[in-house]
Amino acid sequence: MIERYRKQILFDGVGEEGQQRLLNSRVALVGCGALGSVIAQTIVRAGFGFVRLIDRDFVDLSNLQRQVLYDESDVEQRLPKVVAAAVKLTAINSEIEIEPVLADVSFENIIDLTKDVDLIIDGTDNFEVRFLINDAAVETGTPWIHAGCVGSHGQVMTIIPGETPCLRCLMPEIPDPGSAETCDTAGVLASAIQVVASLQVVDAIKLLTGQKELISQSLTIVDVWDGSLRKLDISKLNESQTCPCCSQGDRVWLEGERGSQTSILCGRNSVQISPSTKMSLPFAELQERLEQMGEVKNNSFLLIFKPKESDHEITIFQNGRAIIGGTEDLSEARQLYARYLGY
């Protein structure tokens, strides 16, 4: 069992005791897209004992440029990312317990999804979810590793609640829509993602082998295009104890006061709609109804509906959550949702 980790054990920073700790560790990975698939593959190979994969999306052709866990057959089958990822990861290392969760992380489920793990790793692509993770992590005292990547650059920040600054110490509010670069406007290089995800995994190994003193209180900024790596000291960020979250106890994201039911999916020309009440209509009945208005495919995890004479494609999950393809216009997406799903 230990043989497969021999090269990692030989490395001084891990050793046999460290490896044993990794094998006993439990991690929640939020987001199985670009960062998430590199992280998942690396930590499963490294022998992190339990990995909960959380993602809301299915595999799309435009993912394959950087999302290393997926291939063309996953695109063809429209598999949810967590389902495709679990199959690949189990084939890589069958000793690891993988728990795929097909869900949109929200204030209603984040505590349940993260309360029994030692570490949360950020594989997401949006600040709403990151602020929600930050609230939950600070609330439960669970360390988390934030990262983001756009173009050729990215950033990593590891947060140990109560000991290091949190994400809201760094940025009290999420960037205004349109003010920050996104993968949609600036694209993203797979190489940048691999470097950033690898830095996240290194901090995860330090934390889970019991070496949190090795985590630097810094924001690491990498650019693979110019080959630079900078570490900005953030140890004094919250010296005056003004952080709304970790100093003043504000949990607006976790309490559901912030965050939206509708969001544009980065790089996908798609909008996600999460209804506030769960769909009660059985899938089979919904399929029958939709078949009168267009073409429907069902892969047992989701329904893919193409309305007649329309360029849109609507992917519907069991609880009524839908991804409307072919638009980035929120009101158009809501209209389509209302027209076909009747909310």
Ligand SMILES: [Zn+2]
């Ligand atoms: Zn803070």
